[in-house]
Amino acid sequence: MLNIINAGIDARAGPLEHKLQSFAPLQTADLEAVRACHDDLRTTPAGMDVAPPGAGPDVVRLVVSGWAARARVLRDGRRQLVQIFLPGDLIGLRLLPGSSVIALTPVRTADAAPLATALKARNGAHARLRVAWERLEALRQQQLLDHLVRLGRLSAYERTANLILDLMDRHRRAGLSDGTRMPWPLTQEMVADVLGLSIVHVNRTLQQLRREELIVLRAGQLIVPDRVRLAQAACWEPAH
């Protein structure tokens, strides 16, 4: 409530705002609804669970900064990260059973309720917002299917390159990258758990990508010097 004004403090557009705008131009009322999502701001330290202590089933949280992931852990300890959340992504905490959302880095999240209520508005308000939202949801579904193909049909080498391009594109759409560089806070263990590989093999695969200069990894930043070549290695399908 208090911070429609405060929200303006941040010079650059928020990543969620940027993503939505890339699908459909928003109106001022829409923008206000998005920017109002700064309530109940909380920081989750790396490795911890993002769900608030007494989280209801229908909570939706907006990632303001940092990375998180939805994790499924098997009884014998095997772990699969099924989805990565970047700044500007929304985390629906409803479908809990069996999976949890953990912070990969320190993560700041906010209550996304204002956005949710705007989307549920009965009157015709927020039409543009709703369109952009729909497209964004469709894209999210696509990304899940992309991940399925990655795990099912790509080699370790292709998988790794593919994931990098995926994350890069998402950063760009959120206005957080120009498409050639982005932050890279993931340990090789995290990458392994995303890609369904062993740590050791991830290490060797990343080395190969660096040796071939498809990626440069330095100081927590990842650089893609030649997107075309990386896309080839990644078995990347442009389209969506």
Added chain:
Amino acid sequence: MLNIINAGIDARAGPLEHKLQSFAPLQTADLEAVRACHDDLRTTPAGMDVAPPGAGPDVVRLVVSGWAARARVLRDGRRQLVQIFLPGDLIGLRLLPGSSVIALTPVRTADAAPLATALKARNGAHARLRVAWERLEALRQQQLLDHLVRLGRLSAYERTANLILDLMDRHRRAGLSDGTRMPWPLTQEMVADVLGLSIVHVNRTLQQLRREELIVLRAGQLIVPDRVRLAQAACWEPAH
């Protein structure tokens, strides 16, 4: 329009109806909306694309009988079936780019528009229907994540057993099985494309499951003699 009455001809409850009822008891108005989905009934022969010729982006079709799957095909011919549709499932044909929905067997589908409009009703009508629908959607999401874990972290043996249990449970929830037997129309090539394995390896894995009498495969029917043992082999997490 014409067939609220005709719908009653079918003695048993439709599979979609059965699934919804398993989540929340429906009211007569809800049931009518579900049963009204018998318009534009069309049959797709095995191997063909399920999307109607000039399909708009927002078409939703209900599977009345037969199996279908959403497929992604890479340029080099590798194929991944990312989602299997059984009778009672709804196929959203909107997020087309890159993926198509193909019939694994001859498939009869109907236009699900009546259901869609009922769910969009402004007034308070169809409250129960909406609840059941939400739960069903949550389950569908879960199944996608299950599939991700299957591909990412399970061995070929576990994957296969796991898929069988998944399909069995879905049949049961749709009122199409008692949980011990179900139709099995899949060729080993299809199984391979679902599980991200080679045909040859699927063959050997199925042989092993049969040798150990975890499954019996005969005359297009699959029987699970001992669910508990199969669940163990499948690394199955009960919960959801």
Added chain:
DNA sequence: CGTATAATTGAGGGATATCAAAACCGGTGG
């Protein structure tokens, strides 16, 4: 400086893919 975490390297084995051929099976036509 010392400790913990992460990255790297090497050796060896197991799981799964690939290639090629043979057996099986339901349908079709002579």
Added chain:
DNA sequence: CCACCGGTTTTGATATCCCTCAATTATACG
């Protein structure tokens, strides 16, 4: 009834990818 046919299943042999185990080095952090 038989021969044939395409598609499916099965089998064997071999190659490769990726995993596991174990140890070493680098990096971050107090």
